[in-house]
Amino acid sequence: MKDFLLSDKSREFFIFLFFFFIAGGFWLLQTLNNDYETEFSIPVKLKGVPNNMVITSEPAPELRIKVKDKGTVLLNYMLGKSFYPVTLDFADYKGNNNHVRVFAPQFEKKILSQLNVSTRLLSMKPDTLEYYYSTGASKLVPVKLQGTVSAGRQYYLSDTIFSPDSVLVYAPADVLDTITAAYTRRVKLEDISDTLKQQVPLVNQKGVKFVPASIEMMLPVDIYTEKSVEVPLRGVNFPADKVLRAFPSKVQVTFQIGLSRFRQIGANDFHIYVSYEELLRLGSDKYTVKLKNVPKGVSHVRFNPEQVDFLIEQVSPNDGN
Numbered sequence: 001m002k003d004f005l006l007s008d009k010s011r012e013f014f015i016f017l018f019f020f021f022i023a024g025g026f027w028l029l030q031t032l033n034n035d036y037e038t039e040f041s042i043p044v045k046l047k048g049v050p051n052n053m054v055i056t057s058e059p060a061p062e063l064r065i066k067v068k069d070k071g072t073v074l075l076n077y078m079l080g081k082s083f084y085p086v087t088l089d090f091a092d093y094k095g096n097n098n099h100v101r102v103f104a105p106q107f108e109k110k111i112l113s114q115l116n117v118s119t120r121l122l123s124m125k126p127d128t129l130e131y132y133y134s135t136g137a138s139k140l141v142p143v144k145l146q147g148t149v150s151a152g153r154q155y156y157l158s159d160t161i162f163s164p165d166s167v168l169v170y171a172p173a174d175v176l177d178t179i180t181a182a183y184t185r186r187v188k189l190e191d192i193s194d195t196l197k198q199q200v201p202l203v204n205q206k207g208v209k210f211v212p213a214s215i216e217m218m219l220p221v222d223i224y225t226e227k228s229v230e231v232p233l234r235g236v237n238f239p240a241d242k243v244l245r246a247f248p249s250k251v252q253v254t255f256q257i258g259l260s261r262f263r264q265i266g267a268n269d270f271h272i273y274v275s276y277e278e279l280l281r282l283g284s285d286k287y288t289v290k291l292k293n294v295p296k297g298v299s300h301v302r303f304n305p306e307q308v309d310f311l312i313e314q315v316s317p318n319d320g321n
Contacts, residue, residue, distance in 0.1 A: 037068045037122065040077060042111060043085040044129060050090070054170045056209035057132040059088065059102075065111060069119040076116075086110050088129065098172040099207065102129040132207035134170045141179060142166050143215055146203070147187035154224050155193050158258055158297060161218040171208045182210050184217070195220050222258030224299075229253055229267040233289075233308065238276045245311050246274070251289050252304040261297050269295040274310070285309055 042063045049055060063086060067074070086107050093100045104127045112121060143162040151157050167182045184200045201214040231253050235244030251272060257265050271292050279287065287310050289303040 034071055035068060036071050036074055037066060038074055039064055039066050040083065041065075042083045042114075044088070045085045046088045046090060046131065048090040049133070052136050053090070054134045054136060054138075054209060055131060056098075056134050056170050056172075057130075057207050059129045059131040060126050063111070063129075064125045066122040066124075067115065067119050068122055069116060073116050073119060083114055086129075090133075097174065098133050098135070100131055100133070104128065132172065134172055134176075134209070136170075137173050137176055138168050138170045139176060139179075140166045141169050141181050143202070144181045144183050145187065145217070146183045146185065147189075149187065149189040149192065149219055151221055152191040152193040155221050156224060156258060156299070157192070158220045158222045158260070161220065163216040163218065164212070167202065167215065168211045169208060170211070171205075175207055179205075179208065184215070187217075189219070192219060192221050222260050224256045225259050225262055226254060226256055227262060227265065228255075229270065231267050231270045231272050233272045233274055233287075233310075236273045236275050238312075241315055242276070243313050243315055244274060244276075244279075245313050246287070247309040248305070251308065253291075254302045254304065255298045256300040257298055265295055265298060269298075276312075279310065279312060285311060 042065060044059055044062055046055065046059055067077075087110075088102060088107070093102060095101060104124055107129065108121070108124070111124070115121065143165055145160055145162075149157060149160070169176065169179055169182060171179060183203045185203055187200060189196070196219045198217055199214050200217045202210045229252075230250045232250045233244070233246045238244060253267075253270055255265075272289060273292050274287060286307045288307050289305075291301060294301060
């Protein structure tokens with residue numbers, strides 16, 4: 001290294017670097033002297049909102065401005081200049097139906113005052129700042145799921161739990177009357193095999209504010225198991241002098257149920273009621289077994305036997321039958 005620095009080649013190398021940087025500097029100055037277009041963002045703030053007012057739809061958080069000027073000026077914006085927020089004072093603006101629109105000419109001066117005299121403002125996005133507010137009118141609405149969820153094979157969703165299950169909604173009175181529920185963003189979950197928890201945002205509506213704006217959704221997943229119980233057939237609406245005789249008198253009911261509810265569901269949760277009028281309409285002595293109710297969480301119900309023989313027996317009221 002020492003030999004290289006003292007050699008003629010090192011002197012030539014450093015002379016080359018010196019002129020290279022000089023040339024690069026002149027090139028940069030020439031380049032920055034040209035006109036260019038670029039974009040900057042300016043924050044937007046809303047202040048002075050009274051305590052009895054609720055902003056249900058905020059104005060855009062920033063303005064994107066497109067400007068044109070010499071490269072040196074634009075470089076100064078990029079490296080040294082920070083833009084002050086465009087501030088909207090709530091008291092300065094009023095709108096119809098609690099909807100305020102502030103058009104570009106009303107805040108353009110606040111932007112131009114921060115720009116160099118030579119800088120041309122080409123465009124602004126958005127060109128209108130708008131927001132909605134409510135005078136505090138609100139109501140509680142239930143949360144509803146949008147989308148599809150499904151469990152994997154041999155699993156099932158035992159419930160869909162939202163926390164909270166209702167949210168407070170603020171909106172102008174005419175809009176508030178039309179809102180009956182807060183819907184989640186569309187969800188698509190397939191082949192779930194374990195209990196799932198996730199935060200889900202609510203669908204935004206213009207001029208409407210939900211508190212909170214997102215909820216926790218829990219999808220309890222259970223595994224199916226099979227269970228069998230014996231359920232008696234019971235006659236209903238029979239005259240006092242007639243009774244139902246079924247053969248067999250009990251039917252084996254086999255069904256699928258979640259493992260967590262296996263012990264909770266028993267024979268008493270099933271009812272096979274056979275009405276006198278229904279049997280008269282059959283014109284046969286065989287009755288096809290049907291359940292009058294299926295407990296929650298029970299599925300894939302089967303009967304053994306599926307049909308029973310029956311007869312309507314005439315009895316004397318004194319028999320005690």
